[in-house]
Amino acid sequence: MARPDLEALQLERLNALLARVYANVPTYRAKFDQAGVAPVVSGLEGLADLPFTVKDDLRQAYPYGMFAVPQSEIVRVHSSSGTTGQITVVGYTAADISNWADLMARTIASAGGTADDIVQIAYGYGLFTGGLGAHYGAERLGATAIPISGGNTKRQVQVLKDFGTTILACTPSYALLIGETATEMGIDIRELPIRAGIFGAEPWSESMRTQIEEILGLKAIDIYGLSEVMGPGVAAECTEQHGLHVNEDHFIIEILDPETLRPVPDGEQGEVVFTTITKQGIPLVRYRTRDISRIVTGECACGRTFRRMERITGRTDDMLIIRGVNVYPSQIEQVLVGIPGVAPHYQVVLSKRGSMDHVEVHVEVGHDVSFDEVKTLERLRNRVAAEIASSLAVNLAVKLVEPKSIQRSEGKAKRVVDLRNEGSE
Numbered sequence: 001m002a003r004p005d006l007e008a009l010q011l012e013r014l015n016a017l018l019a020r021v022y023a024n025v026p027t028y029r030a031k032f033d034q035a036g037v038a039p040v041v042s043g044l045e046g047l048a049d050l051p052f053t054v055k056d057d058l059r060q061a062y063p064y065g066m067f068a069v070p071q072s073e074i075v076r077v078h079s080s081s082g083t084t085g086q087i088t089v090v091g092y093t094a095a096d097i098s099n100w101a102d103l104m105a106r107t108i109a110s111a112g113g114t115a116d117d118i119v120q121i122a123y124g125y126g127l128f129t130g131g132l133g134a135h136y137g138a139e140r141l142g143a144t145a146i147p148i149s150g151g152n153t154k155r156q157v158q159v160l161k162d163f164g165t166t167i168l169a170c171t172p173s174y175a176l177l178i179g180e181t182a183t184e185m186g187i188d189i190r191e192l193p194i195r196a197g198i199f200g201a202e203p204w205s206e207s208m209r210t211q212i213e214e215i216l217g218l219k220a221i222d223i224y225g226l227s228e229v230m231g232p233g234v235a236a237e238c239t240e241q242h243g244l245h246v247n248e249d250h251f252i253i254e255i256l257d258p259e260t261l262r263p264v265p266d267g268e269q270g271e272v273v274f275t276t277i278t279k280q281g282i283p284l285v286r287y288r289t290r291d292i293s294r295i296v297t298g299e300c301a302c303g304r305t306f307r308r309m310e311r312i313t314g315r316t317d318d319m320l321i322i323r324g325v326n327v328y329p330s331q332i333e334q335v336l337v338g339i340p341g342v343a344p345h346y347q348v349v350l351s352k353r354g355s356m357d358h359v360e361v362h363v364e365v366g367h368d369v370s371f372d373e374v375k376t377l378e379r380l381r382n383r384v385a386a387e388i389a390s391s392l393a394v395n396l397a398v399k400l401v402e403p404k405s406i407q408r409s410e411g412k413a414k415r416v417v418d419l420r421n422e423g424s425e
Ligand SMILES: [Zn+2]
Pocket: 237, 238, 239, 240, 245, 300, 301, 302, 303, 304
């Protein structure tokens, strides 16, 4: 779609959205009235003057207070995971579910998927949006969906092999676990028909992509979405693997300076904010995701014209400030993957020593490193600490731990363990 046509469509849909939320959602009516702005804009730049929506708005409206249609029109609810507090509930009309299926079909297609593919969906089914989102998308595309859900990793590997899976959908950390498990079972996934993976729901690094592609022998595609905004299907990489095309006919993206909340120029990093211009059930105006990204400038070699966002590099609320330096856990992962002898499994453990915060990175050593060789371990530990110091500009204590001792995740990996309120060292 040509840019001016897209923008005309966005503007029309935006104004319809604003009228809808002002008329039907008390939270929005109050926000607009309080800000003294009318629920109408004459151009897309007018978006910048409208009030934000934050997760707390959804929490306060729990469970249904921000729905914009009568309950009779809601055909399904999902919720956010609640990892950072009370869960939030999102509702979908039949039209929302249909749009979502289209968007996920588009996502699988942009990873190279077609009706001929067999898609193993190892995202959790249930209130989490990942499983059913990918499921409806695969079916809408005409592909074959395997609704295996998350967990039972040995069975995942067996199904992957026996059912001739060609596309795997799960979190990137779970893809790695599936790869490790297959190796333990004596199965080489690289020899199976699988050729692509659509991985999302947690931030991951370029080096982790390399690792997944090597172990599983597939093309690893980054996808993005969040339950408040829709679920998976908000943005996805194409096979160029250079930025995620945002589905701009359904979502307007803004990248804002997290301090001033003003838009930053394209190419600069900031907080991602979405306005859902087609959603009926629970539409959101300028929803602050807390995710950090930037717009990838220039045209994509694939020919798609939707703008791209860079992979998520962190979250404003995941960001650790260590001795004045901003550190995102994903930066640590990036460092680890480049060091032979350590596995990309790590946790950042925060504790109190006296009144001071103490940060220790726990890193698993690889299977080929013996835990008895004290000198080897010491060298490895020093190297990890030195590389973290040089790329993050901060010194962190590093502790090497035995293979498999860091808990594996079948969903989102837990990267930061905060013991500061537990009185432990
Ligand atoms: Zn592209």
